[in-house]
Amino acid sequence: MKANPSRYTANDDRRYGLVDVTLRDAHQCLWSTRMTTSSMTPILSRIDDVGYEYINILGGAVFDVQVRYLQENPWERVGILCDRLRTPCDGLTRGQSLYTFELFPDDIIELNSKVLARRGLKVLTVYDALNDNRNIESSVRSAHEAGMLVNAMMVYTLSPVHTDTYYVERTRELVALRSDFISVKDPTGLLTPERAKTLFPAVVAAADGIPLQLHMHCQSGLATQVHEVAMLNGFRYGHTASEPLANGASHPATEEIDDQARAMGFTTGIDRQALADVSGYFGILAEREGRPRGEVQAYDSALYEHQVPGGMISNLRSQLAAMRMEHRLPEILEEATRVRKDLGYPILVSPFAQYIITQSVLNVVQGERYKTVPDEVRKYAMGCYGRLAAPPSEEFLSKAGVHGNGFSATRAAADLEPALPKLRREFGKSTSDEDLLLAAFYDRSLIEPLMVAPAPYRFSTTPLIELMRFIESRTDVHQARVKYGDTEITLTS
Numbered sequence: 001m002k003a004n005p006s007r008y009t010a011n012d013d014r015r016y017g018l019v020d021v022t023l024r025d026a027h028q029c030l031w032s033t034r035m036t037t038s039s040m041t042p043i044l045s046r047i048d049d050v051g052y053e054y055i056n057i058l059g060g061a062v063f064d065v066q067v068r069y070l071q072e073n074p075w076e077r078v079g080i081l082c083d084r085l086r087t088p089c090d091g092l093t094r095g096q097s098l099y100t101f102e103l104f105p106d107d108i109i110e111l112n113s114k115v116l117a118r119r120g121l122k123v124l125t126v127y128d129a130l131n132d133n134r135n136i137e138s139s140v141r142s143a144h145e146a147g148m149l150v151n152a153m154m155v156y157t158l159s160p161v162h163t164d165t166y167y168v169e170r171t172r173e174l175v176a177l178r179s180d181f182i183s184v185k186d187p188t189g190l191l192t193p194e195r196a197k198t199l200f201p202a203v204v205a206a207a208d209g210i211p212l213q214l215h216m217h218c219q220s221g222l223a224t225q226v227h228e229v230a231m232l233n234g235f236r237y238g239h240t241a242s243e244p245l246a247n248g249a250s251h252p253a254t255e256e257i258d259d260q261a262r263a264m265g266f267t268t269g270i271d272r273q274a275l276a277d278v279s280g281y282f283g284i285l286a287e288r289e290g291r292p293r294g295e296v297q298a299y300d301s302a303l304y305e306h307q308v309p310g311g312m313i314s315n316l317r318s319q320l321a322a323m324r325m326e327h328r329l330p331e332i333l334e335e336a337t338r339v340r341k342d343l344g345y346p347i348l349v350s351p352f353a354q355y356i357i358t359q360s361v362l363n364v365v366q367g368e369r370y371k372t373v374p375d376e377v378r379k380y381a382m383g384c385y386g387r388l389a390a391p392p393s394e395e396f397l398s399k400a401g402v403h404g405n406g407f408s409a410t411r412a413a414a415d416l417e418p419a420l421p422k423l424r425r426e427f428g429k430s431t432s433d434e435d436l437l438l439a440a441f442y443d444r445s446l447i448e449p450l451m452v453a454p455a456p457y458r459f460s461t462t463p464l465i466e467l468m469r470f471i472e473s474r475t476d477v478h479q480a481r482v483k484y485g486d487t488e489i490t491l492t493s
Contacts, residue, residue: 016231016266017053018258019090019213019239021251022282023081024056026241029217029249031291033065037077037454039289042461043281044084049274050254053237054123057081058091058116060350063099067442071449074099075119075434082120084459090123090151091116094350095135096413100441101351101376103385105416108440110142115433117146127153127185129349132386133173134411140177151213152179156186158304159345161390164202171206181211181237186226187349188309189219189297196229204234213237216251219309221297223252224260231266243279244286247294249309255279281466288470306333307340307348308357316357328364335360343381344390355380370399378402386412 027035047055058078066072082089096103098112113124124143128135131154143150152174154167167184174182184191184203191199204212212235216223227238239251246253258270286293308316313333320326339360346352355377363369379385381392381402392402423436431439438447464482471480471491482489 013234014266015236016257016261016268017237018051018254018268018270019237020047020050020052020055020087020241020254021215021239022047022241022245022278024059024062024092025239026245026250026294028059028061029251030245030294033061034070034291036070037072037080038457039285040077041080041084041457041459042465043278044081045460046274046277046281048086049271050242050278051269051271051274052087053269054090055081055085055087056090056092056125056239058089058093058121060092060094060097060099067438067446067450071452072454073450075115076454078116078121079119080457082122088122089120090125091121092125092127093139095126095128095139096411097129097351098441101354102441103413103416104440105413105419106138106142107418107420108437109138110145111420111433112437113139113142113146113148115437117143117148121148123149123151123181125151125153125183127155127183128386129155129347129352130386130388131155131170131347132411133170133177135386135413137177137411138413140179144178149180150177151181151183152177153183153185153215155347155349156184156191157188157345157347158190158307159340159389161345164199166389167199168202168206171203175206175208175210179210181213182207183213183215185349186214186216187347188303188307189217189221189223190304190307191216191226192220192222193225193229196226196233200229200233200235211236213239215239217249217309218247218252218294218297219249219300220303221299224256227252227257228260228264231261231264241294242275242282244282244293247296248292249314250294253294281461284466284470288466288473302333306336308333308336309348309353312348312353312357316361325365332357332360332364335363339363342393342396343377344388344392346380346389351376352380370396373400384412 023040027033063074066074066077078091093099096109098104098109116124124139126136126139136152140150140152154170154174171182214227214230214235216226230238238257240246240254240257241251243253243255254270254275258268261268316332317326317329320329336356339356340346343356346356348356355374358374359377362372366372378400381396381400419440420436423439427436427439438450467482471477478493480491482491
């Protein structure tokens with residue numbers, strides 16, 4: 001029998017539980033997903049004390065960056081965090097694509113769920129970038145079979161076809177899949193309080209008692225107000241980050257949502273002293289590693305036209321600057337609005353955000369719309385990744401030489417052959433399930449560095465330890481005197 005997904009009673013309608021995203025989405029948005037496992041471990045026990053309902057520790061970008069850039073084994077991080085945290089851990093996958101942009105067969109999806117459950121994950125959060133819920137069926141089924149709860153997300157965007165009725169239909173599909181939670185995921189922060197006042201009651205009614213979660217980024221500066229509407233309309237959970245890694249392209253600060261909830265007569269169960277310690281730690285970490293702190297965003301009406309996430313705009317600006325084309329950024333963002341309309345209003349979330357920006361850059365740089373169309377964009381328009389929200393324009397279909405309307409009668413991965421038999425023949429019966437999955441996702445050259453044993457992790461810290469580590473990291477400090485209680489220490493380089 002599955003555990004009750006709610007950690008408080010159904011009658012407690014003045015409770016708004018918080019889900020921490022600091023160890024996943026927050027640093028993905030603000031620090032290019034570069035927080036290492038060794039940076040997380042010293043503060044885990046104090047994060048536990050904060051009083052979060054769940055802690056999100058895994059996502060597609062986190063998994064991918066660990067492999068490609070940090071040379072860390074992502075399974076090890078999941079195991080370490082689940083083992084050290086008393087608070088139940090949550091991990092996110094991109095449906096049939098899991099952690100990359102490629103579609104995988106069902107046997108890979110099922111094995112992934114088993115491995116995550118064995119490592120201690122309690123909740124599998126899953127979404128499809130097209131909101132084609134056929135693409136999450138195997139994830140939901142296998143997660144339940146492995147003993148995990150499922151948080152099924154539907155991705156919010158603005159377009160003529162993404163109406164309240166559209167989201168009610170998606171909600172009913174998630175109810176039919178027997179999801180334990182249903183989330184509204186707003187990756188760019190496009191929700192407004194006015195839209196939330198019509199959307200949220202409709203979704204709550206359609207959810208038929210399944211707890212609702214709000215996952216909203218802060219790019220518009222309206223996230224706190226939208227969380228207020230969520231509380232008033234029966235959402236049971238909100239996603240937040242501790243203060244140094246909140247705001248900007250990230251999520252609202254736990255401190256701010258807790259303040260708002262208290263002012264409205266809701267309880268969150270948050271321990272503010274523990275939260276202050278956690279925020280202080282990440283503040284020191286940001287200073288020591290030269291990482292930015294999140295800043296509250298001003299309202300930007302242009303966001304509602306191009307809808308491009310802030311992290312992607314930053315990356316695009318850097319890439320254009322390297323090509324001495326930074327001055328063309330406004331032109332590219334304007335073209336992205338037109339490309340999105342031409343492609344049937346895809347949601348600007350991975351991987352389709354990357355596809356739209358790539359196509360927009362090509363259109364602007366080449367001076368002719370759709371002179372070059374990447375294969376991935378063609379596959380999207382043909383429905384290879386799933387059902388489109390609306391058909392592509394005739395102009396695009398004609399110039400790209402694409403036939404069909406993107407409305408496939410079968411789910412995207414239905415015809416994929418099982419991958420595990422071939423992998424087991426290639427790597428041998430003694431290869432672990434975790435290594436087989438890594439081999440399914442990546443070339444051998446990428447996974448070989450993961451076989452090296454990591455340095456021992458530190459599982460506790462103190463202000464003195466962090467201060468000493470900070471001083472040690474500074475090349476411009478040649479002498480320091482530290483007084484701590486009755487002890488005085490002089491450090492000389």
